[in-house]
Amino acid sequence: MKEFATLDKAIELAQQGYAVYPLIDNTKKPPKGVAGYQAATSDQNTIFAWFKKHPTYNLGLRLDLSDLLVVDVDMHEPTKNGRTSLVQLFKQGQTLPSDTHIEGTANGGLHYFLKYAGAKVRKVDVWPGIDLLSDFTVIAPSEINGKPYEPLDGRTLADIKPAPQWLVDKLAGQKVNWTSEYACTTHQKKYTGRLLDEMVTGTTQGNRNDWLTKMIGRLFVTGAEPETVYELACSINERFIDQPLETKEVTTIYNSILKREMKRFERNSIRNSRIAG
Structure with missing residues (x-):
């Protein structure tokens, strides 16, 4: 990562009105004394103080203050392959906008950034390998083990598209299921x-x-x-x-x-x- 690239990006985002916060380099954890995403700010003096002293810090973005949602597509395990889940959703006519801002993650996954004004959520494995985040996320140019988060196709946060209605319905608690082959048998929860x-x-x-x-x-x-x-x-x-x-x-x-x-x-x-x- 180019020296002070994170500071430059953090200042750029702050100028656009986004709230950011530091993460310890090579991790997703905030440094001691920084209350994670709750400390996120667009105050440039605070941001400069954070990253001038630690230019290799990673960067976090607070989502809820800007009405943003991240669809986090992971491929950590063979049984939780987010891209396979996207294919299954596509077969049901439930797609994500391909022209929105998308970032490749350090582990080979994808972050789809979407406009979403609903309640704050952080739902893990909504579908196998897919999390829905509207509170906070790691953002480029962060790196984990030398592997960067990076935007795809040159798009920026200015290119974010609205969350599709089927996804808004899912977050609102309305029923959006897999086809029958993925449905779970209804039974009393133990x-x-x-x-x-x-x-x-x-x-x-x-x-x-x-x-x-x-x-x-x-x-x-x-x-x-x-x-x-x-x-x-x-x-x-x-x-x-x-x-x-x-x-x-x-x-x-x-x-x-x-x-x-x-x-x-x-x-x-x-x-x-x-x-x-």
Whole structure:
């Protein structure tokens, strides 16, 4: 990345009225002392102070203040290929405007930028490999592991097109399903289903410790192995908490609950042995 390219882009966006914020270089995390997207601003003095001292910082864009929506198309896993999901949507006549501003992401995905004035959302895997974001996003010229976010076809935020009506309906909670081959069988939602729904909904910065504590406790209730619970806890923290906790904090919470669960297991074992005897 060219030195001060991020600063130049941040100032350019601020001049256009967009609110931006810094992210630690090579990550999607804000630096210490910056409250993530909630600290986003178009004040050029603040932006200059952020990026002049750290020219290799990545750049975040606050979406809700500008009535923007990002359709985040990922290809992290074979079973969650966002481009395959786009093809399935296309077959149903549900397409995204190809002439809107689109950025290639560092992991080979796509960010479709659209105009959207609805309520703030952050919905993960609305379709396999496709997230819908209207709160914040990483934007070019950010880089992850040397791979850049970059605009396609020379378009800019000035080229953003309105979100199609079918997508607005989806965000408003109206029914927009896959064809029958992708439909899920309707059944009563069980404990694990409710847990997964709550997990994906996530939480905000002010409630993250209590929320993650509850999630870890409920994961233990499923009977999963402790190693599985820890791996899921780390993943939940990274993906579903607005401004994730430090890993050491996640570990501290996990160890505390693990200790509690072990004591409970010991008490139940003693009680059961007495009953059996």
